Amino acid sequence: MKAEFKKKHHNTEERFLLQREQRWIYIRYTRGDIEKGAYILRNESNSVNDYLTQFFNDNHVSQEIRxxxxxxxxxxxENVQKSLQEFINYLLTTFSVIIMAGISLGLIIFGGYKGGSRLDETLNLYPTFTIIGVLGGLVIGGGICYLMFYKYLKSPDEKDKESKSTQLNQNNKKEETTEWLIIDVTLEDVVKAVRSFSERLPKGVYRTILVNDDYSIDFKQLAYILKGIPSKPFYMSKETYDIFEEKNKDIPPIIDTVQKAVDRYVKEQKKYPMLPYDPLRRVNYYLLIQEHYLEKKPDIELYITDYDGLISHEKPKRKQAGD
Structure with missing residues (x-):
């Protein structure tokens, strides 16, 4: 979810962009010539407000924006209250459907019983048709009850998921029927297209739907943004959303494996798996392997960024004295 806030201070404009993803929070803050940005990895123990309070204080964000x-x-x-109301409505609907289903089942069984009894009286075969009528009523009534429960007793979440799934399927079908040109794009073009795609996704759907099993990006879903299908593949991490060219296609699965290991380590050990005072904040594979969070040492160096545990393959610049 993305939200932007603006405030005018005389001749200076203050802007605060907040984007919440499944695993991280992205912040971009500008005020005059000052521009700050941050990626923050989310965890279960802290709320979004906890992260933002620190950012507000460090960057002197105005009270109005705060x-x-x-x-x-x-x-x-308000969404919680809405969910509670939906739950109450769901319970009322359930109660009503149970009553209707019970009445319907009873009437159908009774009808089968009466019809079978009359046939037995006419043909003098009691209780053959009576039993057949009752069993037939049970089968027919049970089928009707099942249809009633299936149609009316879907939870709001299930209905929402079905709606989103239908919307995505319709978009995919529309894209599949369109013939796109093969085009040349840069890594920056793909990054922008993925961000644009992410901003248009329904709530609860994340950009990982773009990633195939081999970590390649499914450009059929991005074709309407790029105005074509790239002539070469690109690859994306499912954990950090970093995007790579084909020459670096082996990096995404390594990043995902290590990121999961780092997340588990931080959650259980309450510290980052790196050597103290390491200026580059390199991931200490020895610690992860020793504590059984990782099976083997990766072939590349990975670094823990300043964004609350998010890792990166890019070597950070050494900080100068006074930074």
């Missing part, structure tokens, strides 16, 4: 962002996040409480 208030707007806080109100925006607190509006999530």
């Amino acid at each position: 208030m707007e962002v806080t109100n925006y996040l607190n509006s999530g409480e």
Whole structure:
């Protein structure tokens, strides 16, 4: 989910962009000539407000922007109330359907019993048709009850998922019927297209739907943004969303494996798996292997960024004195 907040201070404009993904939070803050950005890896113990408070204090964000962002996040409480109301409605609907199903089943069985009894009286075969009528009523009534429960007792989440799935399928079918040109694109073009795609996704759907089993990007879903299908493949990490050219296609699976190991290590050990005072903040594979979070040492160096445990394959610049 993406939200942007703006405030005018005389001749200076203040802007705060907040984007929440499944695994991380992206922040971009500008005020005059000052521009700050941050990627923050999310975990279960902290709320979004906890992360933002630190960012607000470090970058002297105005009270007006703080208030707007806080109100925006607190509006999530309204969603909780909405969910509660939906649950109550669901219970009422369930109760009503159970009553209707019970009445329908009883009437159908009774009808089968009466019809079978009359046939037995006419043909003098009691209780053959009576039994057949009752069993037939059970089967028919059971089928009707099943259809009633299936149609009316889907939870709001299931209905929402079906709606999203239908929407995505319709988009995919529309894209499949369109013939796209083969085009040349740069890594930067693909990064921009993926971000644009992510911003248009329904709530609860993430950009990982773009990634195939071999970590290649499914460009059929991006063709309407790029205005064509790239002539060469690109690859993406499912954990960090980093994008790579074909020459680096072996990096995404390594990043994903190590990121999961780092996340588990941090959750259980309450610290990062790296040597103290390491200026490059390299992932210490020895610690991860020793504690059985990782099976073997990867062939590349990975680094823990300043974004709360998110790892990267790019070697960080050494900080100069005074930075």
